[in-house]
Amino acid sequence: MKLIIDDACYAYDEIFSQFGKVITMAGRDINAKSVKDCDVLIVRSRTQVNQALLEGSSIKFVGSTVAGLDHVDQDYLKNNDIEFFSAQGCNSMAVAEFVISTIINLAEKHKFNYQQKTLGIIGVGNVGSRLAAKADLLGIKTLLNDPIRQHNENLGNFVDLDIALSADIVTFHTPLTFDGQYPSYKLLNQANFHHINEQTILFNAARGGVIDEKIWEKTQTLENVIDCWENEPNINQNLQKTAYLASPHIAGHSVDAKFMGSFMVYEALCEFFGEKQQENIKNLINPGVLMLKSDNLLDSLNEIYDFKQDTIAIKNIENFEIYRRNYPIRYEWPHYRSKTPLPIV
Numbered sequence: 001m002k003l004i005i006d007d008a009c010y011a012y013d014e015i016f017s018q019f020g021k022v023i024t025m026a027g028r029d030i031n032a033k034s035v036k037d038c039d040v041l042i043v044r045s046r047t048q049v050n051q052a053l054l055e056g057s058s059i060k061f062v063g064s065t066v067a068g069l070d071h072v073d074q075d076y077l078k079n080n081d082i083e084f085f086s087a088q089g090c091n092s093m094a095v096a097e098f099v100i101s102t103i104i105n106l107a108e109k110h111k112f113n114y115q116q117k118t119l120g121i122i123g124v125g126n127v128g129s130r131l132a133a134k135a136d137l138l139g140i141k142t143l144l145n146d147p148i149r150q151h152n153e154n155l156g157n158f159v160d161l162d163i164a165l166s167a168d169i170v171t172f173h174t175p176l177t178f179d180g181q182y183p184s185y186k187l188l189n190q191a192n193f194h195h196i197n198e199q200t201i202l203f204n205a206a207r208g209g210v211i212d213e214k215i216w217e218k219t220q221t222l223e224n225v226i227d228c229w230e231n232e233p234n235i236n237q238n239l240q241k242t243a244y245l246a247s248p249h250i251a252g253h254s255v256d257a258k259f260m261g262s263f264m265v266y267e268a269l270c271e272f273f274g275e276k277q278q279e280n281i282k283n284l285i286n287p288g289v290l291m292l293k294s295d296n297l298l299d300s301l302n303e304i305y306d307f308k309q310d311t312i313a314i315k316n317i318e319n320f321e322i323y324r325r326n327y328p329i330r331y332e333w334p335h336y337r338s339k340t341p342l343p344i345v
C-alpha cells in the first residue's frame with residue numbers, strides 16, 4: 001500500500017509506516033500527479049481535496065488531521081466511495097488556551113479586571129465550549145451564540161448573534177461555510193459591524209472570511225487578535241500592522257494537538273483496513289511533568305508559551321508559511337506543574 005502524507009503531519013513515519021510505503025510532500029505541493037497511484041491520502045489544511053486532485057487516482061481513504069473542513073469536498077468523496085475521516089476536536093484545547101492566554105495578557109496591558117468583562121463566543125463546538133469552560137473557571141461571563149446547536153439541542157442559555165457581538169471581547173469559532181441555514185462567510189459584515197466599537201477586543205482564530213476584513217480595517221477597536229486571515233499567506237497588512245497579535249494561523253499548533261490529529265486519523269485508518277493498533281503510538285508525546293517558576297497566572301501562561309513571539313516572527317510576511325511549518329514546541333497546560341492554578345478543564 002502507498003500513502004501520501006503532508007510532511008507537516010506529526011510523526012508521520014512512526015505513526016503511519018505500518019500501513020505501507022510513506023511518501024511525504026508539503027501540503028500545498030500535493031497534486032493530482034503525486035496522488036495518482038497512492039491508496040491513502042493524509043492531509044492538514046493546506047491541500048485542497050477535491051475532484052481536481054483525486055479523479056483517476058487509486059485513493060480509497062482520506063484522513064484530515066485538523067478540525068477545519070473547508071479544504072475538503074466531502075460530497076465528492078462520498079459520491080466516489082472514498083472513505084473520509086477528519087480529526088474533529090483534536091486542537092480545540094490549543095485554540096482555547098491561545099484565546100485565554102491572550103485575554104490575560106490584554107488585561108495586564110489595559111489594566112482591566114477580566115472578571116468584569118463579557119466574552120462573546122460565536123460558534124460553541126469543540127473550541128467554543130472548551131473556551132467557555134475555561135472562561136467560567138476564571139470568572140469571565142460568557143455570551144454564547146450557536147444557532148445550529150441552539151436549534152438542535154434547544155439550549156436555553158444561548159444568545160442571538162447581536163448580543164454576543166456586543167460583548168467586551170468577541171471571538172469567532174465557527175467553521176467557514178458558504179451555504180446552509182447559517183453560513184458563516186462574512187458573519188461579521190456591514191449590517192452588524194456597528195456592534196464592534198473602540199472598546200471591543202475582537203478575535204479571529206476561526207477562518208479568514210468569517211469577518212469582513214475590508215470593514216474591519218476601518219473599524220476602531222480596543223485591540224485586534226488575528227490568527228486566521230483572508231488570502232493566507234498574503235495577509236492584510238493594514239490589519240497586521242495594528243493588531244495586538246497578528247499570528248500565522250497557529251492557534252491550534254500545540255504539540256498535543258498535532259499528535260492528536262495524526263493519532264485520530266491512525267485510529268480511523270486501523271479500523272478501515274482492519275489492522276490492530278500498536279500500543280506504543282499512544283506514548284509518542286511524553287514530556288513528563290514540566291515545572292513552572294512563576295507565581296502568578298500571567299507570568300505562568302507566558303512562561304508556558306508567549307504568543308507575542310509568533311507576531312514578531314511574521315513581521316516580514318514572507319515568513320508566514322515557513323514559520324508555521326517550523327513552529328516552536330508548545331505543550332498544552334496540563335503538562336505543567338504550576339504554583340498558581342491554571343484554568344484547566
Ligand SMILES: NC(=O)C1=CN([C@@H]2O[C@H](COP(=O)(O)OP(=O)(O)OC[C@H]3O[C@@H](n4cnc5c(N)ncnc54)[C@H](O)[C@@H]3O)[C@@H](O)[C@H]2O)C=CC1
Nearest residue numbers: 067068123124125126127146148174175182205206251252
Ligand atoms: N486557528 C486555528 O489554528 C484553528 C482554527 N479552527 C477553526 O475553528 C473552527 C471551529 O473548530 P471546532 O470548534 O473544532 O469545530 P466544531 O465543528 O466542533 O464547532 C463549530 C461550531 O460552530 C457552530 N456554527 C456553525 N455555523 C455557525 C454560525 N453561522 N454561527 C454560529 N455558530 C455556528 C457549529 O454549530 C458548531 O457548534 C474550525 O472549523 C476551523 O475552521 C480550528 C482549529 C484550529
Ligand SMILES: O=C(O)C(=O)[C@H](O)COP(=O)(O)O
Nearest residue numbers: 044045046066067068091252
Ligand atoms: O484545525 C484547523 O482547522 C486548523 O486551522 C489547523 O490548526 C490548521 O493547521 P495547518 O494544517 O494549517 O497547519
